[in-house]
Amino acid sequence: xxxxxxxxxxxxxxxxxxxxxxxxxxxxxxxxxxxxxxxxxxxxxxxxxxxxxxxxxxxxxxxxxxxxxxxxxxxxxxxxxxxxxxxxxxxxxxxxxxxxxxxxxxxxxxxxxxxxxxxxxxxxxxxxxxxxxxxxxxxxxxxxxxxxxxxxxxxxxxxxxxxxxxxxxxxxxxxxxxxxxxxxxxxxxxxxxxxxxxxxxxxxxxxxxxxxxxxxxxxxxxxxxxxxxxxxxxxxxxxxxxxxxxxxxxxxxxxxxxxxxxxxxxxxxxxxxxxxxxxxxxxxxxxxxxxxxxxxxxxxxxxxxxxxxxxxxxxxxxxxxxxxxxxxxxxxxxxxxxxxxxxxxxxxx
Amino acid sequence: xxxxxxxxxxxxxxxxxxxxxxxxxxxxxxxxxxxxxxxxxxxxxxxxxxxxxxxxxxxxxxxxxxxxxxxxxxxxxxxxxxxxxxxxxxxxxxxxxxxxxxxxxxxxxxxxxxxxxxxxxxxxxxxxxxx
Numbered sequence: 001x002x003x004x005x006x007x008x009x010x011x012x013x014x015x016x017x018x019x020x021x022x023x024x025x026x027x028x029x030x031x032x033x034x035x036x037x038x039x040x041x042x043x044x045x046x047x048x049x050x051x052x053x054x055x056x057x058x059x060x061x062x063x064x065x066x067x068x069x070x071x072x073x074x075x076x077x078x079x080x081x082x083x084x085x086x087x088x089x090x091x092x093x094x095x096x097x098x099x100x101x102x103x104x105x106x107x108x109x110x111x112x113x114x115x116x117x118x119x120x121x122x123x124x125x126x127x128x129x130x131x132x133x134x135x136x137x138x139x140x141x142x143x144x145x146x147x148x149x150x151x152x153x154x155x156x157x158x159x160x161x162x163x164x165x166x167x168x169x170x171x172x173x174x175x176x177x178x179x180x181x182x183x184x185x186x187x188x189x190x191x192x193x194x195x196x197x198x199x200x201x202x203x204x205x206x207x208x209x210x211x212x213x214x215x216x217x218x219x220x221x222x223x224x225x226x227x228x229x230x231x232x233x234x235x236x237x238x239x240x241x242x243x244x245x246x247x248x249x250x251x252x253x254x255x256x257x258x259x260x261x262x263x264x265x266x267x268x269x270x271x272x273x274x275x276x277x278x279x280x281x282x283x284x285x286x287x288x289x290x291x292x293x294x295x296x297x298x299x300x301x302x303x304x305x306x307x308x309x310x311x312x313x314x315x316x317x318x319x320x321x322x323x324x325x326x327x328x329x330x331x332x333x334x335x336x337x338x339x340x341x342x343x344x345x346x347x348x349x
Numbered sequence: 350x351x352x353x354x355x356x357x358x359x360x361x362x363x364x365x366x367x368x369x370x371x372x373x374x375x376x377x378x379x380x381x382x383x384x385x386x387x388x389x390x391x392x393x394x395x396x397x398x399x400x401x402x403x404x405x406x407x408x409x410x411x412x413x414x415x416x417x418x419x420x421x422x423x424x425x426x427x428x429x430x431x432x433x434x435x436x437x438x439x440x441x442x443x444x445x446x447x448x449x450x451x452x453x454x455x456x457x458x459x460x461x462x463x464x465x466x467x468x469x470x471x472x473x474x475x476x477x478x479x480x
Contacts, residue, residue: 046419048440093471
């Protein structure tokens with residue numbers, strides 16, 4: 001894939017709900033002890049939140065940071081596997097809520113946990129070809145784990161949005177390159193009328209997560225002339241804490257370069273928002289000139305890898321909005337019963 | 350009737366966009382033909398600020414069935430940064446946080462869901478300001 005030219009991020013926003021449940025609280029109900037817990041705690045969407053409301057919150061932060069007229073936005077792509085409607089677009093709600101115009105491409109995407117990075121790829125392409133002036137790429141999910149299933153410890157809620165446009169002096173970061181690596185791998189799926197996903201545990205690790213992320217990263221290195229030494233930060237998809245650390249180790253990446261973008265321990269796996277929230281966290285403290293390698297993973301399966309370089313404009317622009325860490329640290333813990341109520345897991349009929 | 354009414358109010362529900370009288374300054378959520386207070390004919394579109402302070406609040410314990418999931422909920426009178434006062438549901442608060450003068454900000458939330466098959470009504474609520 002040829003390198004991207006002249007495309008930059010002008011604003012970004014991460015949103016997570018205020019509520020958390022500790023993994024040990026879920027373990028208390030299902031008799032799982034500390035060594036088995038994949039994260040410390042995860043976000044819990046409030047009963048009045050869904051993927052659309054969180055997409056709006058993230059988008060508002062991104063637009064505020066960019067400081068642009070939202071009517072200049074020509075496309076909104078929302079990636080999610082927990083759309084509130086089976087049929088009715090999310091992008092149009094986001095558009096109305098941020099005050100975008102009507103001359104707008106609004107399309108929703110689904111590819112398990114990587115639909116958000118796909119949105120970023122498509123917006124990048126539309127900006128690069130000059131088809132739109134600005135575009136908004138969003139990943140948002142209220143992930144569902146079946147009570148008692150291993151996924152319940154991690155399936156979390158959150159959103160991340162990136163406002164992308166042509167390169168200029170005020171830009172926050174440039175998107176230098178991207179590539180994807182996909183195969184038909186049945187590691188995780190959900191049929192149309194089912195509430196909870198199914199997963200085949202033996203596929204989850206090596207043939208799915210590791211193969212695709214390493215495939216996408218190697219493709220960037222081999223085809224676009226990068227070396228792993230070029231990067232100051234690495235952000236990988238985080239279904240738990242162990243996997244991103246393991247993929248870093250197998251690539252020979254220093255743990256110090258991955259720690260700043262690790263959010264799964266305190267947020268859980270926010271699916272389409274997951275790796276993008278890691279990117280938001282890195283951008284909140286990165287210095288101009290630094291390079292970030294981002295690689296998402298989506299079951300089914302595939303990985304999108306990006307090269308992102310921080311620009312001078314970030315220093316002034318990121319002061320316009322609260323940091324992601326202020327949302328991460330401002331939390332209210334709920335117990336398992338309240339969690340069941342909030343996520344509508346109690347049958348009222 | 351619920352869907353048309355919801356749709357008509359989207360600008361105010363989503364973005365706090367409404368109409369202010371050019372003569373007496375009264376804010377209207379929907380565009381009236383004349384100002385409801387002073388009967389002046391000139392009104393201009395305005396987007397209200399998204400932050401303000403809580404002037405008064407009450408906890409609603411006995412809630413309509415459709416608000417079961419958020420029950421008990423709080424209703425607050427919010428004075429926005431430009432002085433406009435609006436009523437709103439409050440969300441994401443610890444009960445011990447609520448007090449007069451609390452800084453709050455508008456967030457985008459589900460207000461009401463019409464059963465399993467009907468429309469999801471979105472709109473603004475207010476929560477304690479995150480800085």
